[in-house]
Amino acid sequence: xxxxxxxxxxxxxxxxxxxxxxxxxxxxxxxxxxxxxxxxxxxxxxxxxxxxxxxxxxxxxxxxxxxxxxxxxxxxxxxxxxxxxxxxxxxxxxxxxxxxxxxxxxxxxxxxxxxxxxxxxxxxxxxxxxxxxxxxxxxxxxxxxxxxxxxxxxxxxxx
Numbered sequence: 001x002x003x004x005x006x007x008x009x010x011x012x013x014x015x016x017x018x019x020x021x022x023x024x025x026x027x028x029x030x031x032x033x034x035x036x037x038x039x040x041x042x043x044x045x046x047x048x049x050x051x052x053x054x055x056x057x058x059x060x061x062x063x064x065x066x067x068x069x070x071x072x073x074x075x076x077x078x079x080x081x082x083x084x085x086x087x088x089x090x091x092x093x094x095x096x097x098x099x100x101x102x103x104x105x106x107x108x109x110x111x112x113x114x115x116x117x118x119x120x121x122x123x124x125x126x127x128x129x130x131x132x133x134x135x136x137x138x139x140x141x142x143x144x145x146x147x148x149x150x151x152x153x154x155x156x157x158x159x
Contacts, residue, residue, distance in 0.1 A: 005129050008034055008121075009041040015144055016045025021069065022098045023142040024113050026105035029121035034131045038119060039073050039101040046071050046099055060088050069097035076107035085111055115139035 003011070025042070027035040040052045048063040048071055059078065063071045074088060085108045093100045094113065105112055116138050124130040135144070 001133050002124060003131055003133050005034065005037060005131070008037055008131060008133065012038045012041025013045035016042035016047075016099070019046075019099060019144065020097075020142055022094045022096060022100070024093065024100045024116040025102065025119055026112055026116050027101060027103045027119050027121070028105065029131075030123070033121040033123055034133075035103045035119075035121060038121065039103065042099065042101060043071050043073065065097070065099070067097065069099075070095070071099045072101070074100070074102045076102065076104040079107050082108045082110060084108075113139075115141040117141050117144070 019042075025039075027039060029035050036054050043052055043063060046069075047066050052063075052073075053061070054075065059076070060072065060074045063073070065071055072093060076085065079085065079088075090108070090111060102108075118134070118136040118138065120134040120136070122132045124132055137143075
């Protein structure tokens with residue numbers, strides 16, 4: 001599906017408002033593909049307020065959510081080895097109600113949970129504000145909430 005940034009944000013916010021965790025999102029795409037745009041939108045929809053900096057330099061940010069839940073936003077771009085994820089608290093991911101958003105998951109491919117959503121974003125050539133977006137459900141990951149028009153484009157979504 002081809003989405004402009006506004007629609008990508010709207011979908012992310014809707015997912016954040018309605019998703020029931022725990023859920024792990026592996027955000028894939030080249031630099032500037034929209035991974036952080038999607039992650040921030042999910043966070044906003046889930047109830048995160050205030051500044052949402054990119055975790056590129058800090059690698060991980062944790063945000064409290066209503067009802068004692070949390071959102072974890074990680075960026076693995078700068079890790080040197082896949083085993084470095086353990087120093088970031090990787091083993092803690094997947095707590096009840098948690099939303100985990102991980103950019104550059106390919107840096108720790110062998111440690112990705114079997115139950116997850118892959119969000120693949122690719123810029124559309126010559127259209128700087130549009131992205132090709134694919135959502136793929138792996139294993140028994142939490143179903144995405146119904147979003148009008150989304151289920152038709154992503155068979156695994158909108159369950």
